[in-house]
Structure formats: C-alpha cells, structure tokens
Amino acid sequence: MDIGVVELSRLQFAMTALYHFLFVPLTLGLSIILAVMETVYVMTGREIWKRMVKFWGTLFGINFVLGVSTGLTMEFQFGMNWSYYSQYVGDVFGAPLAIEGLMAFFLEATFVGLFFFGWDRMTPRGHLVATWAMALGTNFSALWILIANGWMQHPVGAVFNIDTMRMEVASFYEVIFNPVAQAKFVHTVSAGYVTAALFVLGVSAWYMLKGRHLELARRSIAVAAAFGFASALSVVVLGDESGYEANTNQKMKLAVMEAMWETEPAPASFNIIAIPDMEKRENSFAIHVPYVMGLIATRSLDQEMAGIKELVEQSKERIRSGAIALETLREIRGGDDTPEKRALFQQHVQDLGYGYLLEPYTDTLTQATEAQIDAAAWNTVPNVWPMFYAFRIMVACGFFFILLTAVFFYLTSAGKLEKVRQNNRWLLHVAVWSIPLPWLACEMGWFVAEYGRQPWIIEGMLTTAAGVSSLSVTEVLLTLAGFVALYTVLLVIEVKLLLKYIRKGPEEPSLPETGMTSPRPIQIAAE
Template identity: 60%
Template sequence: MIDMAVVELSRLQFALTALYHFLFVPLTLGLSFILVITESVYVITDRPIWRDVTRFWGKLFGINFVLGVATGLTMEFEFGTNWAYYSHYVGDIFGAPLAIEGLMAFFLEATFVGLMFFGWDRLSKRGHLLTTIMVAVGSNLSALWILIANGWMQHPVGAVFNPETMRMEVSNFKDVLFNPVAQAKFVHTVSAGYVCAAVFVLGVSCYYLLRGRHIEMAKRSFTVAAAFGLASSLSVVVLGDESGYALTDNQQMKLAAMEGMWETEKAPAGLTLFGIPSNTAHETAYEIKVPYVLGLIATRSLSGEVAGIVPLVERADYRIRQGVIAYDAVEKLKVNRGDLTAREAWERHKNDLGYALLLKRFVADPRQADDATIARAAWSTVPNVPALFFMFRVMAGLGFFFIVFFATAFAFSVRRRFDRKWFLRLAVIAMPAPWIAIEVGWAVAEFGRQPWAVDGVLPTFLGASSLTTTQIWATIFGFTALYSVLAVIEVKLMLATIRKGPEIYESYDGEPAPKRAPANTFTAIPAE
C-alpha cells in the first residue's frame, strides 16, 4: 500500500522549495525588461541620468538573479530524490523542455549577465544595450521552457504510454511545445512577473520621494514603472481570462472547483463573487453571483455549458471503469505481447489507464476494486474546493487592484504630480502585494491539478520515491535552514543597496556628482 505520509511530506518539501524559488523569478523577469527600457532611453537620449538609473536597478537585479539561480537548482534534483517514479514514468517528455531550458536559455542568460555587469566601459552603448536585451530574452526563455514542462503536467499532449516499456514517450514534440495550456500559463505568468517588478520599482521610487533623496532618478523610475505596470496589469487580467478559457476544455474539474460549482448550471453560468463551499456537504452556501459572466468567460458563448463537480465525478467513475479494462490489457500484454485480444482492448481504452491507477491508493490490484472503491477513487479527483475557491479570489482581487493602482500612478506621472504623499505611502506599503498574488496563483494552479502529478495520466501518490518520513523531515529542516539564511542575506543586500542609492557619475539637474568610482568594479555595500 502507498505510504501517504511520504507522499504528503514530499509534496510539502517540493512546495516549500518551489514557492521560495518563485519569490525571485518574477522580479527577475520583470526587472530584466525594465532595464531594457531605461537603457534604451539612455542610448536614445544620451543623458547620463538614465545610465545611472539602469545601473542602480541592475544591481538589484543581480542580487535577485543570483538567489533565483541558487534556489532553482535544488528543485531539479528533487525530481530524482523525491519523485523517482515520476521521473521514470514521464521523464522522456518532462525532461526535454528542462534540458532545452538549461542549454538554450540559462546559458544565454548567464553568459550575457556577466557582460551586462562588467561591460559598461568596454562595450559601446548599443553593444551594452544588446547584452541587456539578451539577458531579458534569456530570462523569459527560461520561463517559457519551464512552463512548457509544467503545462504538459496540466494538459499532457504529444505523448503516449508504451505498454512494452511501461513509460510515457513523446509522440509529437510539436504538440508538447505548442500546448495551449502551456502557452496560456507562460504569458500569464511572465505578465505577473512584470507587474511584480513594476510594483517593486514604483515602491522604491516612492520611498526616495518620501525621503527627498535621489529625486530626479526616482521621478524617472516612477514614470517607467507606472507605464510598464499599467500595461502589464491589464495584460495579466486579459491573459488570465484566456487561461480560464483554456481550462474549459482541458481542466474542467479545476475550473469547477475554483468556482465552487457543484452542479452544472443552465448556460450561460453565473460567476460567484462570494460563497462558502463545503467539501462534505457538496454545496456552496451564501452564494452571490453575477449572471452569465462565467459562461461568457469560459465558453465565449451564451450556449456553452460549464460542467459542475458532481457530473465530473460521474464522468471520472466511468473513466475509471474503462481504465480497469486498459489496466487488465496491459497486464496480459506483459505476459504475452502477441495477445491480439488484449492488444485490441488496450487500443480502445488506453486513454483511461491513468484513471485506473487512482485505485492503487485503495487496492493493490485495480481489477479487484468494487463499486464502493471505484466511487471513492472518483471522488478523489475533486481537489480542495474551499482552498481553491478563496485563493482564486485573492489572486483575482489583487489583479484588479493593480490596474487601479497603476492607472493612478500613471495619471500622476503624466501630470508630473510626484508629491501625493498618500499615494507614495500606499506604493511602499503595497510592495508585498504582487508576491502574495503570484504565490497564491501558483498554489491555485498546483492545488487544482490534484490528485494528478500529470493530469489524467499519473496520480501524485504513485510518483513519489521510496523514502522514509525521517529522511524527508531531515531534508525539509535542512532546506528551511539554508533558505532562511539565504533570505536574510537577500533582504539585507537589497535593503543596503536601496539605502545607499544609485551611483551618480555625472552632475545632472542640480544633483552633485561624487567622486567617480573606478570602472568595472563593484562598490562595497556598507554594513547596516
């Protein structure tokens, strides 16, 4: 029988490392393009202040980039240490995008990031701008390939199960690459990263404006962040809508759970603004709905239906029963590959094999499951509805808040009104908000996929390695201690750099120029 304690602890460890790593990724993605914008202005205008602006945000980008790389490496090793059977079962597909990410995107990014930091006085203006562009492209290409891998877990296309090798194998890499779920996740995720960086830059700029320091740099950074953030926040909401549309065909259970929709409603379904869903009562109490909105978002029509949780459980029950036939065929083919009857049964029911594997949580041989066990397995396909319901609303609510926030900032920047202290304070206070939205959004994506490691193909509980709870607890405590130290280092370096402010190499707009620092050296950050 499956040791669920090992499975849940392995999930906890991976969740902790993933969520921690994802604190750095969005800021890296967004800051890289903000650097491209500010340096492009410098190249076009030839004004020294824009070079100093770029170098200042570049320092913060560098600190964040290093921590992002350090925390991301451990996650790839965890696929082997904690998820060995997952790696064996689907490694042919899942490993390919990760390998391409390392060879294409990470090496590109890592190579040019050195030129970006040390090439200011050795490259031409346009040459250095090109290196900054390549760093931004590399960063976002890394996100693309990682999200292609994750998108395949959400919607496994371009792969088939081979009963001779007992593994999933690539059948069409083009389908893996252009997976609609992966593409929707990529544009939505990187846009959220751009929002994160814009809030960060805007918040730091407002901190300087409140303190009366580096005024000219802060005003310019404020303006860039306001425009970039407004465009990004609008795209997050629009692309989030596209992600919802992708769920309609590919992850209906996740969509139904996010909406707390237990029964299929008459089309077009209404959008629930508030409610209290219950996993035990199978209902959502105190619902406040906006008519028609969910149906329009999810189906792009007035006639398309959004399936409810209970009908989807009934569909899962049917697929489990069909999957048992496929499982039986596989077992017979393992004994006799020439069994034509088993081969024919396999070809008819192979798409449902993963559903039969859900039974292995309750019985050793799925063919021995009775009706009650099958019903239990069918209901196990329902994720934690209350958690998904409320987390999704936190993410969506913050998304609309950012639109209003950046629209206000953009209006102030256009009118050159940088003296609204209430907004400056709000911008500083709001700095953690995008990280909350991003982490909650990532939790929605991963909670909503449960109980699947690969949707409809491999249940999560089958993917874990043969470890003991003691071993996993030891690594959890080890990672927690290490990451806590790294977090302290990250925060101290970022705060010290912000307190110190930008290096001013030439006088502009009334600000004095201090003694010029030696070329191609890092100025020591004073201890705080």
C-alpha cells in the same frame, strides 16, 4: 506507497517551488525594465538614465543569483523524490527542461556577465544589445520550464509505449505549442512584469517620501507606471485565456475554483463569495453574478458548465475503464502477452491513469465495488475552500494593480507627481506598502495551478501518489527541513541585501570641477 511519503514529497516540492518563485517574477520583469531604461539612455545620452540602469541592475543581480541557486534544487528533486515520474515521462519532460537549463546557465548567464562587467569594455550600443539579450534570455528560460509544466497540465504530443512503460514523444511541435503551456507562459511572464513594476514604483515612492534621489525616482515611477499599467491589463486578459483553456482541458479545476457543485445552465454565473462545505458537497452561502462565468469559461451565452458532481460521475466511467487498462497491462507485463490482450489494452489506454485511483481501495481493480469506485472518483476533487479563496485573492490583487498603476500613470503624464509628494503623500505610502502584493498574487496563482490539478501529477495519466520515489518518511522529512532552513536563510540574505542597497541608493554624479560627488538633497520633514 506510504501516504506520509507522498504528502511530505508534495510539501517539499511545494515549499521549494514557492520559495523559488519569490525570486523569479522580479528577475523576469526587471530585466525588461532595465532594457527599456538603457534604450532611453542610448537614445538620449543622458547620464541619469545610465545611473538608473546601474542602480536597478544591482538589485536585479542580487535577485538573479538567488533565483538560479534555488531553481537548481527543484530540478534535482525530480530524480530524488519523483523517480518513477522521471522514468515515466523523461522522454517528454526532459527535453524542454534541458533546453531551459541551456537558456538559464549558458545564454542568459553569459549576457548577465556582459551586462555587469561590460560597461567600460563595450560601446553603449553594444552594451544595449547585451542587455536586451539578457532580458530575452531570461524570459525564454521561463518559456521552456512552462512548456514542461503545461504538458503536465495538458499532456499532448506523446503516447504510452507498453514495452518501455514510458511516455514517448509523438509530436514535439504539439508539446511546444501546447495551448495550455502558451497561455501559462504569457500569463506568468506578465505577472512577473507587474511584480517588477510595483517593486520599482514602491522603492521610487519611498525615495520621494524621503526627499532623496528625486530625479531618479520621478523617471523610474514614469517607467514603472506605464510598464506596470500595460502589464496589469495584460495579466487580466491573459488570465481570461487561462480560464478558457481550463474549461477546455481541466474542467474539474475550474469547477473547484468556482465552488460550482452543480452543473450551471447557460450562461453560468460567477460566485463572488461562497462558503463551500466539503462534507455536504454544497455551498452553505454564495453571492452570484449572472453570466460572468459563462462568458469567461465558454465565451458564449448558450453553453452550460459542468459542476463538480457531474464531473465526478464522468470520472467513475473512466475509473472503470482505467481499471481494465491497468489490470491488462499488469497481465501483459507478467507474461500473458497476446494480441487480444494488447488490443484490449489499446481500447482503454486513454483511461490508464484513472486505474491508479483505485489502488488505495482494492488489489483487484476490475472487481472494485461501487462504493470503492465512488470514493476513488471523489478523490479527483481538490479541497474547494483553499482553491476558491486563493483564486479570488489573486484576482483582487490584479484589479488593484490596474488601479494603482493607472493612477501613477496619470500623475506622471499630467506632471502632478511633485504635487502628490507635497500634498497627497498617502498615495506614495500606498505604493510603498503595495510592494509585497504582487508576490502574494503570484504565489496564489501557482497554488491554484498546481493544487488544482490534484490528484494528478500528469493530468489524467499518472497520479501524484504513483510518481514518488521509494523513500522513508524520515528521509523526506529531513530533506524538507533542510531545504526550508536553507531557503529561509537565502531569503533573509536577499531581503537584507536589497534593503542595504536601496537605502544606499544610486551613485551620485561627480562634480566636474572637483571630481567630488554632489551632496544629497536635504531630506524633507520627518514623517
């Protein structure tokens, strides 16, 4: 396969996925915040909470539409750019993807319609039920796509059928309750909650700076701070669970994230800062914190952690075994189908994917030289530098979110928010300028998750290069340019629409005597 086609296909999927995930976190989190706000409205009957739900619901709707539209093309790409992957794992991957489609386009979309058009057609309690159903549908939609993605990270509950040349489901229960998928789901959803909380917090802080819609802004900050503080704490805890699962199922990813070239004796230390050198295969500089990585990755003080070099050595043995499996498979498919051949294949089938790593270096896999095997084994190591720092950007953002939401949670609980507006306005400015940071953290998280499992499209089973379609560089380049142009236009449209309705603000209540709307509060002095 032309390496240009492989790299461009990877880039295209990465670009569409990263664009798509600009919309997803806000949808996940805002749906829950809307349900919480409407619950307060139904319980208290106060109209301010209904106006809050309608205002934030408008912003939710803008984001939801673009999230769905950008997600559609991602599913089509599996057939367009990754046809062999789709054929190879369609029996396993197709089921959760189909359920996700049903959740997103039937259940979720139905209740989104009821949310927007049911205010005057349903009772308050009936509308509340629809809002909670919309929120749950949105989150369960994410569950199924993350089950599919989690299976790619840790393929369980499936076996390779030599006659059909496909992975086939052996236990759907194992596919659904895959520990990697479950950890990814709760971590991803919690990150979406933080994104929405900081969005609501930042927009409300902007209103307070402008002296507009203060009643709505104070209540929104109270909800966002409490919700965001709890979510930010959960993101850190659930991120720890993801690290533990990575050490169990994706040791190379974790070693690269930590720039851990050598095997660390127990308890392993954590590199706060490092300067990885891919050529020398060592760190030219590093600052360590003792014990921390051992506690995170092994949850013990007596287990060592395998470094990159040791994991490469382990890969060499699997490559030798995989070469036998792949050569035997080709002989069987070529007509030399005997019980002895099948028995030999079954002895090495667990390493079949590693045989693909040798294909760029030799046509006679079982006669590969040590130099070829060594080169193939080092291809299991992603570039350390971007992995190391992307992970630390994500972690730094996470701890900042805890601090920021904790401060505003205290201010709202202590009734000091108005004093902040008058005397410590810099805190409100910090909240406003922090709005983009959750998106940055989310994108860094997905980069670590997906780039960190290269060269695998299915961990240990199928290489990314083996999964692409038979396309030309020109074809992929044209579609890549088209997607980037289209998605950029959609992103600009969303940002403009969000800014338009944020500037416009919520509808003001009507004065009962005249039916006129109440005047806006006089704006505070210009900043």
